[in-house]
Amino acid sequence: MSKDNSANILQEIISHAKEYGFVFPSSEIYDGLGAVYDYGQYGVELKKNIQDYWWRSMVQLHENIVGLDAAIFMHPKTWKASGHVDAFNDPLVDNKDSKKRYRADVLIEEAIVKMEDKITKEVDKAAKKFGETFDKAMFLQTNPNVLRNKEKITATEARFKAALEANDMAELRQIIIDLEIVCPISGTRNWTDVRQFNLMFSTQVGAVADESETIYLRPETAQGIFVNFLNVLNTSRQRIPFGIAQVGKAFRNEVVARQFIFRTREFEQMEMQFFVRPGTEMEWYNKWKETRMAWHKSLGFEESGLKFKDHVKVAHYANAAVDIEFNFPFGYKEIEGIHSRTDFDLTQHQNLSGKKLQYFDPELNESYVPYVIETSIGLNRTILAVLSNSYQNEKLEDGTERVVLKFPPFLAPIKAAILPLVKKDGLPEKAREIMDELKYDHLCFYDEKDSIGKRYRRQDAIGTPFCITVDHDTLTDNKVTIRDRDTMTQERVAISELRRIVGEKVDWRKAGR
């Protein structure tokens, strides 16, 4: 998809997602609730298909990974131990004129991306000017504008990292001032101080006020895995290295929540904690980096639309961290985080709970707190990535246009639409027979309303890989026309072949092929 006029493309995707039952604003009849969304009839299927594919890839295909479903509510000490009570903060800054609030770190990161863009523009300009004789490597090493920008980037990154590490909010503000960052709404540089803001939602358990206790809505699913480490170890016959995977809701009081389902206050994570012997963590970190990148490619994402980005400042629990970024309509942004979490979490829980969270390694004949590699991907962000990657507005040869969602078939909400050509002459009954045959294997859709052309367009718009049309000849030859969503070619096939044809096309083993 072209990323030109990207804001328009995002708007088109948002409208399309609403119009065709994928994503609705939450409680819309009351004008919606900021940064919260509901998934409609096709959105919920797409979400389930992505989640199933992740689960199969992690749990079903790895003998040494098992699943878990921990509760959202956890003992409050969990979040003290994990560091979230004290350190799960965003640095926020307000523009005094527009009264808009921003994440100070995001403002700085975006300013750095702008500097990088300047370098790319210089390169493109020179490549155009010099044509085939252009030596990009040499240009990058010698062009004064490029060198000036590179120097500025390096210096800014160093200051930024130091400020984050020292939790120095005054310095973050000073960087914003020095980079002359303006508020996109007011256009001014009239910034407040930068303040820390904790992202956890809290609530009360217990009916009587003084008996109640403050508990938190989990901001990540990972802690449910850590507190169950011993339970799984003792009951699963797993030995290190092994992993525990979980999919579930997480909640963050995101102050700056924009860009549709990219950043919301309630979202779903698909996380896996992989427990390893201390000292082997970097080997596993690199292995999981590659495995997870390959998984993203298997969703049909272009290689050029994905990249790794090392963290400038690693989280309080990590000794290495990288994001997998996807080229969303608004640019490259994190879709998955991979962290080497050391033994931080288990050690913290061990200290605060007084329970030994250790593993006896029979090969070393010693006990230790395992180290952990975490892979953590946002389900909702993946839905947005799949939607943006699949959304196409095509001009057809006959001059008409169609909007089509070219989902990988194994992710498509509806796998086949069964369409009687007309609503009479026994065609609906025949079509229903086919529906009854296919519906046990796949989610199918029966539609007899409107012209066949309109019905094809409706299915294109929700990404259905196959339209199966029943016509008068079907009654005598037991054949139907099967139309391919992407090529729009039509083929006549025997009804008895349909289960095989549809089954092969939507098989998740075809992922990435």
Ligand code: GAP
């Ligand atoms: N357990 C580690 C952890 O939570 P994270 O980088 O904060 O790490 C992991 O989150 C993933 O969760 C992100 O890569 C993103 O896909 C998703 N995510 C985080 N915050 C989100 C939000 N507010 N809305 C939607 N997805 C979010």
